[in-house]
Every structure is written in C-alpha cells, then in structure tokens.
Amino acid sequence: MKLDPQRKSIAESVTEQTANQSDVLSASDQTSYMAMAWRRLRRDRTAMFGAALVIIIVVSALLAPLLSPHDPVEQFRDGLTPDGQPVPGTLFTGSDLNFPLGTDANGRDLLSRILYGARISLLVGVLANLLAVAIGTLMGSVAAYFGGWLETILMRFTDMMMAFPTLLLAMTLVAILKPSVWIIILVIGAVYWTWIARVIYGQVLALRDREFVIATRALGAGRLFTLFHHILPQLFPTIIVWGTLGIATNVMLEASLSYLGIGVQPPTPSWGGMIQQGQSFYRAAPWLVIFPGLAIMLTVFAFNLFGDGLRDALDPSQRGRN
Amino acid sequence: MLTLLARRLFQAIPVLFGISVITFVLIYYLPADPARMYAGPSATVATVTRIRHELGLDLPLWEQYGRYMQRVLSGDLGFSYRKQVPVIDLLLSRIPYTLALIFGGIFVELLIGLPVGLASAVARGQWTDRIGMFIALIGVSAPPFWLGLLLLYWLGYLIPIFPLGGTGSFMHLVLPSLTAGLGGAAWYARMMRSSTLDILSADYIRTARAKGLRNILVILRHVLPNALNPIITMAGLDIPWFIGGVVLVERVFDWPGVGRLAVEAIETVDVPLILGTVIFTALVVVLSGIVIDLVQGFADPRIRHDMQ
Numbered sequence: 001m002k003l004d005p006q007r008k009s010i011a012e013s014v015t016e017q018t019a020n021q022s023d024v025l026s027a028s029d030q031t032s033y034m035a036m037a038w039r040r041l042r043r044d045r046t047a048m049f050g051a052a053l054v055i056i057i058v059v060s061a062l063l064a065p066l067l068s069p070h071d072p073v074e075q076f077r078d079g080l081t082p083d084g085q086p087v088p089g090t091l092f093t094g095s096d097l098n099f100p101l102g103t104d105a106n107g108r109d110l111l112s113r114i115l116y117g118a119r120i121s122l123l124v125g126v127l128a129n130l131l132a133v134a135i136g137t138l139m140g141s142v143a144a145y146f147g148g149w150l151e152t153i154l155m156r157f158t159d160m161m162m163a164f165p166t167l168l169l170a171m172t173l174v175a176i177l178k179p180s181v182w183i184i185i186l187v188i189g190a191v192y193w194t195w196i197a198r199v200i201y202g203q204v205l206a207l208r209d210r211e212f213v214i215a216t217r218a219l220g221a222g223r224l225f226t227l228f229h230h231i232l233p234q235l236f237p238t239i240i241v242w243g244t245l246g247i248a249t250n251v252m253l254e255a256s257l258s259y260l261g262i263g264v265q266p267p268t269p270s271w272g273g274m275i276q277q278g279q280s281f282y283r284a285a286p287w288l289v290i291f292p293g294l295a296i297m298l299t300v301f302a303f304n305l306f307g308d309g310l311r312d313a314l315d316p317s318q319r320g321r322n
Numbered sequence: 323m324l325t326l327l328a329r330r331l332f333q334a335i336p337v338l339f340g341i342s343v344i345t346f347v348l349i350y351y352l353p354a355d356p357a358r359m360y361a362g363p364s365a366t367v368a369t370v371t372r373i374r375h376e377l378g379l380d381l382p383l384w385e386q387y388g389r390y391m392q393r394v395l396s397g398d399l400g401f402s403y404r405k406q407v408p409v410i411d412l413l414l415s416r417i418p419y420t421l422a423l424i425f426g427g428i429f430v431e432l433l434i435g436l437p438v439g440l441a442s443a444v445a446r447g448q449w450t451d452r453i454g455m456f457i458a459l460i461g462v463s464a465p466p467f468w469l470g471l472l473l474l475y476w477l478g479y480l481i482p483i484f485p486l487g488g489t490g491s492f493m494h495l496v497l498p499s500l501t502a503g504l505g506g507a508a509w510y511a512r513m514m515r516s517s518t519l520d521i522l523s524a525d526y527i528r529t530a531r532a533k534g535l536r537n538i539l540v541i542l543r544h545v546l547p548n549a550l551n552p553i554i555t556m557a558g559l560d561i562p563w564f565i566g567g568v569v570l571v572e573r574v575f576d577w578p579g580v581g582r583l584a585v586e587a588i589e590t591v592d593v594p595l596i597l598g599t600v601i602f603t604a605l606v607v608v609l610s611g612i613v614i615d616l617v618q619g620f621a622d623p624r625i626r627h628d629m630q
C-alpha cells in the first residue's frame with residue numbers, strides 16, 4: 001500500500017538535513033530563517049498551487065451546509081429512476097441542476113455527501129496527525145536524549161510496531177474499540193507515530209552532544225528543560241513538514257478503513273465508505289465510485305504538493321530533488 | 323553471510339513474540355464474545371458458558387496466551403471457530419494467491435517505477451521530467467482501491483480485455499497486480515529520481531565522462547547500479563505498507579487471499595483465525611526485511627564489509 005510514500009523520502013532528506021545544518025540556530029537566526037523560508041515558499045508556484053487547493057478544500061468542508069444543494073442523508077423520491085437505479089449527474093448534460101453529480105443507490109445527493117465527507121476526512125486527517133506527531137516527537141526525542149535502557153525499550157517497541165502491517169493493526173484496533181470518528185482518530189494516531197518517532201530520534205541523536213546543549217546543561221538547566229526549550233525548537237522545520245505531509249497519509253488511511261467497512265459508519269458520509277457502497281453499482285453508476293475517489297485524490301494531492309513545497313522551502317539544499 | 327542471516331533471524335524472534343502478545347491482548351479485550359459467535363445467535367446461555375469453558379476462554383489472559391503459544395510452537399495454529407477447519411489449512415489454501423499478488427505488484431512497481439525515475443533524473447528539468455513527476459505525484463495520491471475499480475470499469479467492463487474478477491489464469495492476475503503496483507511504481511519513480519540525481523553529481527561519474535565513455539554506458543554501468551542501493555533500503559520500509567495495500571486490492575477484486583481472510587476473521591471475531599493471519603503477515607514482513615538486508619549486502623560491497 002502506498003499510503004506513506006513521501007514520509008520515507010523525508011526520513012532520508014531529514015538525515016541529510018541534520019548533517020547539512022552546520023550551525024545550530026539561535027533565536028534571532030531562527031526568525032530570519034523562517035522569514036527566508038517563507039519567501040522561498042511564496043516564490044514556489046507548485047507549492048502555492050497546493051496551498052490554494054488545500055484552502056479550497058478546507059473552505060468547502062467548513063461551508064458544507066451552505067454549499068450543499070441538499071441534506072446529505074435525505075433520501076429523495078426523485079433521487080432514483082422509476083426502476084430504482086441511481087440518477088446520473090446533470091452537471092454535464094445540463095438539463096437540470098437538482099443533483100449535479102447524480103445520486104447514490106439510496107437516492108441521496110452525491111455532491112452534498114462529498115462536501116460533507118470532506119469534513120470527516122479533514123477532521124480525521126488533521127487530528128490523527130497531530131496525535132501522531134505528538135506521540136512520535138515525544139517517543140523519539142526522549143529515547144534519543146535520555147539513552148540507556150529507556151532508549152532500548154522505546155526504540156525496540158517502535159521497531160516492533162513498524163513490523164506490524166499498518167492497515168491490519170488499525171483494523172484490529174477499530175474492531176475492538178467499535179468504529180466512531182473519535183476512535184478512528186485515536187487508532188490512526190496510534191499506528192502512524194512510528195515513522196515520526198524514527199525521524200525525530202535521528203535528529204535528536206545528532207543534536208544531543210552539540211556544544212549548545214552541553215553549555216545549557218553546564219549552566220545548570222535540567223535535562224527535561226534542555227530537551228523541551230533547547231533541542232525541540234530546533235526540530236520545528238521537521239515537525240511542520242510532517243504535520244502537513246502526514247495529513248495526506250492519514251486522509252488515505254481513513255478512506256481505506258472506511259472502504260473496508262470498519263471506518264466511519266453510515267449514514268455519516270465518508271469518501272471511503274461512499275466508494276464501498278458504490279462498488280456494487282460500478283458498472284451501472286460509475287459516478288458513485290469516480291467522484292468520491294477524485295475527492296480523496298485531490299485532497300491527498302493538495303497536501304502532498306504543499307508539504308513538498310514546505311520541505312523545499314525549509315531546507316533549500318533538497319530543492320528539486322524529491 | 324551465514325552468521326548475518328542467523329543473527330537477523332535471531333533478532334526477529336522478539337519482534338514476532340511481541341506482535342503475538344500485542345495481538346493476543348487486543349483480542350482479549352474485544353467487546354464481542356467469541357464464545358457467543360462460536361455458538362451462534364440461538365444458543366442458550368448454558369451452551370455459551372460450556373463452549374467458553376471448552377475453548378479455554380474463561381481462563382486468565384496469561385494462561386490462555388501460554389496455552390496458545392505452546393500449541394503454536396508445536397506447529398498448531400488452532401481451529402477456526404467459524405469454519406471449523408484448522409487455521410493452518412485455511413492459511414495454506416490462501417497463501418499462493420496472496421504471494422502471486424505480492425510478486426505481481428512488486429513486478430509492476432519496479433518495471434514502471436525504476437525506468438521512469440531514471441529517465442526523469444537524466445532529463446532533469448525538461449518536460450519529460452516534469453510530466454513524469456507530475457504523474458508520479460498523482461499516482462501516490464490516488465487511493466489504490468479506487469484505481470482498482472477504475473481499471474475494472476475501463477479495462478474489464480467498457481473494453482472487456484480482462485476478466486471482472488475471479489482467479490485461474492494469468493489474465494486474472496493482471497488488473498489486481500496493476501492495482502497493487504501502480505501507487506508503488508509512482509513512489510519508486512520519485513525515489514529513483516532523487517537517488518539518481520545524487521549519483522549523477524558524484525566525482526566518479528565526471529571521471530567516467532572525462533575518459534570519453536558514451537553517455538548510455540555511463541548511465542547503465544556507473545549510475546544505475548549505484549542509484550539502486552538506496553532503493554533496496556527503501557523497499558524494506560515499503561513492505562508493511564505494501565502488505566496492507568494487498569488487503570485493499572483483495573477486497574476490490576474479491577481475490578481469495580490472506581487479506582480477505584483477515585478481514586473476514588476480524589468481522590466474525592474468529593479469534594484463532596485473527597491470530598493466525600496477523601502472525602502470518604508479520605512473519606512475511608519480518609522475513610522480507612531480512613531478505614532485503616541480504617540483497618543489500620550482495621548489491622553493495624561497502625555494506626557487506628560492515629556486516630562482517
């Protein structure tokens with residue numbers, strides 16, 4: 001499964017990045033570094049296109065009640081043909097705009113369901129990723145900074161979780177905890193953090209014996225204080241990039257779980273679930289599969305594009321390489 | 323090489339052990355009652371209690387785990403509650419299908435991904451590079467199960483070249499393999515491009531060109547072998563995701579593989595079958611990791627040296 005393509009390339013680029021950053025950033029350097037990164041980002045047309053797509057998707061999700069022509073769960077009597085088949089979309093034939101993208105097998109408006117589905121996808125994608133970044137950063141940085149038996153236990157545990165086929169682990173967890181939006185968020189966060197832990201681990205390992213860390217410790221700062229106030233701020237660019245690219249992966253994971261029927265449960269519209277329900281009609285009503293899939297692809301694509309741009313802007317040595 | 327193999331196999335034991343513990347504990351806390359699922363909806367409470375006792379489901383967690391592992395170590399994965407057949411027989415009947423899909427998918431990944439990545443890197447900045455990488459980015463963004471359904475619709479239904487499902491011939495394997503491999507092909511294309519770009523700027527490539535070697539020979543003899551090394555490492559990271567994707571592909575094509583079996587097992591709370599499929603997939607993941615390490619050793623003399 002290619003749920004996580006970019007992450008591995010980051011793992012690579014990030015190790016190089018640590019190697020390339022010859023000097024640690026002081027507070028004022030960091031401001032100008034961020035300002036320069038921002039300038040680079042704004043000049044990158046592909047990244048800006050990705051950002052625009054992200055904004056459009058987020059706004060349509062937020063304004064779903066205003067933009068949707070219908071209630072997403074209402075079953076319309078004229079939403080089915082006389083012999084009970086889904087009605088094709090009228091957007092392209094232009095005859096009547098009642099159901100622009102057609103209806104599903106229950107006579108519900110497809111466009112409204114896709115717009116409301118964006119809310120679920122983004123909610124799960126963003127929150128699950130926040131959770132994964134938080135767990136991964138904590139596990140990776142604590143393991144690398146404190147070392148010793150803590151490092152052994154935490155990193156062996158991470159390795160073991162990585163050997164678990166991601167989707168199967170998520171499926172088992174969801175089956176145990178009963179599917180709901182919040183459980184899906186927890187489960188995706190709980191299976192996806194390992195990648196982030198690995199990257200953060202490598203970076204903290206490279207930083208922990210640097211002079212500024214020793215100096216901080218020599219001045220009497222505690223180990224936790226040093227970790228949180230002096231080491232973690234250095235990882236900010238990495239966390240930002242993962243915070244964006246990870247959303248793409250998690251949107252895909254949520255769609256996959258819902259497609260397998262163990263994600264967000266009907267009647268709540270979710271893109272993966274819509275494809276699953278449309279699958280039995282794919283010959284007679286291909287739009288039931290095509291449009292929700294396009295929505296998933298566009299969302300994942302937008303976050304990938306924007307995330308790639310962020311990585312290039314935050315680490316110009318990688319520019320155009322990935 | 324043999325000592326390395328032995329060491330890696332030895333290291334795999336705690337990982338597999340840990341995975342079996344986690345899976346076992348997770349299933350123990352399943353809200354659904356396996357004894358009730360086993361007995362059927364019309365069974366009386368007394369029957370369910372008796373079955374629970376017979377299956378050992380009323381024992382404490384650690385005792386259940388101990389009994390299970392004892393049997394697993396002697397090669398017995400137990401009986402499926404639902405199907406009343408040994409789990410090992412069910413697995414063995416499904417494994418060939420999943421392996422066919424895995425090999426088909428990997429074949430598609432490499433056959434499309436590597437040449438596209440290499441060509442993109444060599445033509446860096448030109449329109450072939452841009453178009454190639456744009457398609458690759460779309461490829462990694464498209465859900466595999468959706469791609470599968472589109473392929474079915476276009477190449478199975480509208481233009482009926484391939485069968486709409488089922489198994490039996492090479493033609494049946496084409497669409498599922500494409501579905502399993504296209505996303506990965508896009509990913510490998512991106513990786514191959516960046517890895518090739520690294521090599522192209524190396525000193526020894528400049529030397530090779532300076533001594534007058536033809537471009538095609540520089541690429542084939544000096545760039546390609548070196549660019550492949552990091553790709554082999556990344557293939558190791560790819561495996562758990564790839565196996566997960568196979569579950570989705572099996573669902574799309576109703577492919578009778580281990581992934582389908584795992585989904586059915588989870589849906590019907592068939593405890594021995596869940597354990598069997600999870601441990602089997604973890605075993606595949608761990609073993610592929612070892613194979614990749616060995617291949618890496620063969621492909622890269624520097625790593626081989628470090629290993630010994």
